[in-house]
Amino acid sequence: MKNSGSVEAVEGRLCECLSKTGLRPTPQRQRVYTALLETPAHPTAEEVFMRVKQDMPDISLATVYNCLDTFVQCGLVRQVVHERGATRYCANTEEHHHFYCDECHRTYDIPAASSTRRLAFEVPAGFVVRRFEIVFQGLCPKCLANRSESAEYP
């Protein structure tokens, strides 16, 4: 993901987004945000909490939830909710879709092909589409590889 940027650039983006709405770039918010960027794929609030706690032992889980919700509000982070269970968070602000692996239950980002934009018009008259997401499901490359070793197929 890495979302283009040095630590400074990242901090910059955060501060900018927060200040737009008069919110403070507190140490907790900064750390939660960088932890989200550092964590490979779509962590839960709990997972972010664990990571942040390592160098901010006093942070509370409620604060992590607060921070993440704040980021969602200012459009810096997306919630990813495709299955029962904990909500996952995604700091990739590029337009993209998601692939959910049935086997390992990991979620991958899929860059949006420009052609998919026209999908917004395939909705019955009267609906206003402001955004959309495609959720693909199936087998990710890793799980596919594991499978073919042991015969079975999709």
Added chain:
Amino acid sequence: MKNSGSVEAVEGRLCECLSKTGLRPTPQRQRVYTALLETPAHPTAEEVFMRVKQDMPDISLATVYNCLDTFVQCGLVRQVVHERGATRYCANTEEHHHFYCDECHRTYDIPAASSTRRLAFEVPAGFVVRRFEIVFQGLCPKCLANRSESAEYP
């Protein structure tokens, strides 16, 4: 939704699906299934429970969850999980997508245009797409109408 059919046809479909896996078409399962069909749009387990309870006062919420999960297993019902909060259930087995209204938080079914099938190929090499769903978000016709009365716009 109505998913094509008289009460008999509906019961028939249910029994058929259940028996494939050696499951029994109990009164509870039948009632939960018809309640799901009767309820306008994507009810939660709780909502189905309320409805069924009216003519089956002894049914328990746990049984409703069990029934719904059973249906999901035999492919008769889909879970719809797009937001934090209760899981919703959808008895429409036609290929379709969903529209989620930001304002009234209702979910609508959107029939799949045949052209969308090729989306499955817009995923990086190595992923096997078994199915996908498009989740549209925006304003539904009702909420749009309410809005235009009071000036604002999307």
Added chain:
DNA sequence: CTATATGCAAATAGTTTGCCTGTTA
């Protein structure tokens, strides 16, 4: 010095589980 955040613990919502009883192939 006041609005904004945090930490903590308790509360809540949604769902699952265990266990015992009933039902049916």
Added chain:
DNA sequence: TAACAGGCAAACTATTTGCATATAG
């Protein structure tokens, strides 16, 4: 008479809330 189902209550997980304390514009 097993295997399958249902009812009930307790357990559990994810999240939210209330409130007292801290921090920074």
